[in-house]
Amino acid sequence: MSSTISDRSGLAVSSQQAGKALRSIQCLRAVAALLVVLFHVAPAVTIGAGGVDLFFVISGFIMGAIAIREAPLNFINNRLIRVLPLYWLVTTLYLVCSYVPALSKSAYVSGTYFLQSLLFIPYFDPLGRVAPILVAGWTLNFEIFFYLVFACALPTRAPRISAISAILLLVTAGLVAQPLSAALQTWTAPIMLEFAFGLALSGFYTRLDARAGAWLFAIGVLGFASAQWFGVGGDGLGFARVLLWGLPAFAIVMSAVAFENAGLWPTSLRPLEIIGGASYSLYLLHGIVASVVYKLSFQSMFSGFAIMAASILVALISFYYFESPITKYLRGLTPRSPTPLRV
Numbered sequence: 001m002s003s004t005i006s007d008r009s010g011l012a013v014s015s016q017q018a019g020k021a022l023r024s025i026q027c028l029r030a031v032a033a034l035l036v037v038l039f040h041v042a043p044a045v046t047i048g049a050g051g052v053d054l055f056f057v058i059s060g061f062i063m064g065a066i067a068i069r070e071a072p073l074n075f076i077n078n079r080l081i082r083v084l085p086l087y088w089l090v091t092t093l094y095l096v097c098s099y100v101p102a103l104s105k106s107a108y109v110s111g112t113y114f115l116q117s118l119l120f121i122p123y124f125d126p127l128g129r130v131a132p133i134l135v136a137g138w139t140l141n142f143e144i145f146f147y148l149v150f151a152c153a154l155p156t157r158a159p160r161i162s163a164i165s166a167i168l169l170l171v172t173a174g175l176v177a178q179p180l181s182a183a184l185q186t187w188t189a190p191i192m193l194e195f196a197f198g199l200a201l202s203g204f205y206t207r208l209d210a211r212a213g214a215w216l217f218a219i220g221v222l223g224f225a226s227a228q229w230f231g232v233g234g235d236g237l238g239f240a241r242v243l244l245w246g247l248p249a250f251a252i253v254m255s256a257v258a259f260e261n262a263g264l265w266p267t268s269l270r271p272l273e274i275i276g277g278a279s280y281s282l283y284l285l286h287g288i289v290a291s292v293v294y295k296l297s298f299q300s301m302f303s304g305f306a307i308m309a310a311s312i313l314v315a316l317i318s319f320y321y322f323e324s325p326i327t328k329y330l331r332g333l334t335p336r337s338p339t340p341l342r343v
Contacts, residue, residue, distance in 0.1 A: 024256035024265050025058055026276035032058065033279040036136075037286045037311055041304040047228045050245040052139055053194055055283075057249045059143060060198020061257075063150050064160050065205070072151040074336055079147045081330045083140065083280075086323055090284050091117050091134045098133070120144040122186035130182045136287055145187050146195045160199050167196045189237040197250040205257045213258030216251045223248030275312060278319035285318060286311040 032054035039048025067075055095114055116123050117132035122141045125131050131138045149170075153162035174188025208216075227244045259265050275282065289311045293303055 023269075023273055024260040025062065025253075026273040027265075027269050028054060028058055028253060028256055028276070029279040030272045030276035030282075033282040033286075033315075034275070034308070036283060037308055040286065040290060041307050045228070046231075047224045047245070050224060050227075050249060053191075053241070053245040053249040054252065055139065056142065056191065056194035057198040057201070057246070057253045059146065060195035060200075061202050061205070061253060062198070063147075063195075064163075064199040064202025067150070068154075068159055068202070070154060071336075072154045075154060076147065076151050077334050078331070079144075081327055081334065083143070085326045085330070086281060086284055086318065087134070087137060087140060088118055089322075090288070091132065091137065093288070094133050122182040124182050130186055134284065134287075136284060139283075141186050142189075142192065142195075146192065150199075160203050164196045164199050167192050190239045190242050191237045191246070193242050194246045194249065197246065198253065201250070201254055201257070205254070206261060208254060208258035208261055210259060210262035210264055213255040213262065213264075215255075216258060217255035220248045220251035220255060223251065274316070278312075278315040278323075281318035281323055282311055282315035285314050289314050 032051040035048045035051030035054070037048075038045055039051070042048070067078075070078070091114070113123075113125070114133060117134065117137065120132075120137075120141050122130050129135075129138075130141075132141070146167075149166050150159070150163045153159045153166065156162040170188045171190050171192055174184070174190075177184075177188075179185055179188060224245070227248075256265070286307065290307045293307045293310060
């Protein structure tokens with residue numbers, strides 16, 4: 001009987017599962033978050049935004065590889081406990097800052113806008129974007145909806161296939177109907193396919209070997225590099241982004257788990273794994289850090305390095321002194337439901 005541990009997502013996993021593909025995934029989480037920070041401090045590096053695509057593929061993979069036997073209510077509880085506290089805290093900080101002219105250039109926001117942000121309800125902001133108060137939280141609108149789709153698929157006999165099928169139907173419906181509402185545009189956007197990529201990978205990743213990993217890594221890096229080199233944008237949410245950034249992200253995630261399957265994942269990347277553990281904090285908090293650094297350094301040539309270093313430090317503090325303790329505490333208060341029977 002294998003012992004169980006908990007990964008940073010708050011889900012119980014066996015020690016055997018944890019030894020497969022989780023160390024590499026932790027490193028990729030760090031890479032994804034650092035790419036996003038890089039994009040925000042150096043917008044010319046457009047592929048930095050592809051860190052979001054890496055996150056989405058990783059999310060689909062983790063759900064399909066680890067959460068596949070969770071009861072739906074347990075799954076939703078675990079995910080909300082993991083996501084909500086820090087997101088709500090940072091969103092509230094942004095709300096407070098919006099009322100202080102010295103801290104924010106934007107006008108203060110309404111209570112409805114604030115509530116919609118907290119509840120992950122996609123809507124058009126005053127600038128016409130589908131974005132919450134904490135702009136980086138736009139990705140969480142997709143994540144939370146994906147969790148709901150996956151939770152609905154868990155009681156079925158083939159959860160991965162059911163969830164992938166649901167995503168394909170949603171994207172097809174969006175392509176046909178061309179919805180006007182912010183919520184329907186979000187829930188049917190082609191970028192949702194990147195979660196399906198990760199789900200699909202979770203069904204066959206143990207078959208990948210080092211040779212496949214080498215080819216996949218080359219394909220992924222070449223894909224990202226080509227998009228950057230030729231100045232091809234993929235910053236929307238449509239099929240162009242899925243092709244230009246989603247597929248290379250998929251290849252890179254596959255290559256990482258292939259190398260780990262083969263026992264070739266380097267132990268020297270432990271520092272990157274640690275940053276990966278704090279990647280959620282890094283993603284949500286780097287905007288605040290950037291604002292502070294820019295005010296202190298007057299956007300000097302060293303601002304980018306300062307933002308990167310300070311963001312990592314703040315993220316680690318947040319993870320070890322806020323995220324982890326509150327996640328552990330809230331999980332201890334949550335009753336568990338039995339594993340569902342497949343229907």
